Structures are given as C-alpha cells and as structure tokens.
Amino acid sequence: xxxxxxxxxxxxxxxxxxxxxxEMMGAGYVVxxxxxxxxxxxxxxxxxxxxxARVFKTIDAAVKNAHDIGFRNITVSL
Numbered sequence: 001x002x003x004x005x006x007x008x009x010x011x012x013x014x015x016x017x018x019x020x021x022x023e024m025m026g027a028g029y030v031v032x033x034x035x036x037x038x039x040x041x042x043x044x045x046x047x048x049x050x051x052x053a054r055v056f057k058t059i060d061a062a063v064k065n066a067h068d069i070g071f072r073n074i075t076v077s078l
Contacts, residue, residue, distance in 0.1 A: 018034070018066045
C-alpha cells in the first residue's frame with residue numbers, strides 16, 4: 001500500500017501495530033503493519049514494483065516512514 005493509504009487506515013484506527021523486520025533475502029528492511037482485523041497485514045509498496053514490499057536500506061529509513069504514518073511505538077525485529 002502507498003503511504004497516503006496507510007495514513008488513512010491509521011487515522012481511522014484500522015492499524016494496530018507496526019514492525020520493522022529484515023527482508024527475506026537479507027538485502028534490507030521491510031515495514032509490516034498489523035490490522036485490527038487479525039487476518040490482514042499490510043506493507044509499504046515500492047515505487048517501481050507496485051505489488052511488492054518496499055525494501056529500505058537502513059532501519060532508520062524504515063522507522064521514519066512508520067513514524068510519518070503516525071505510529072509512535074515501533075517494534076524492530078531482527
């Protein structure tokens with residue numbers, strides 16, 4: 001999902017938690033959002049690859065994006 005869409009979900013109370021975790025191939029970090037509806041998870045989509053999760057090079061960049069969406073408590077899982 002795009003950041004603007006995630007901000008709307010956050011403002012409506014649909015997002016519960018956020019976790020920054022290592023990307024599967026180990027090339028960086030992804031941001032995963034858990035919805036109040038426990039069966040759904042969202043991620044920030046990449047600009048060039050619309051369906052895939054955006055991969056951040058640093059933890060700082062991933063945390064900044066989660067913070068910009070509105071989260072104040074962000075979990076980092078390595």
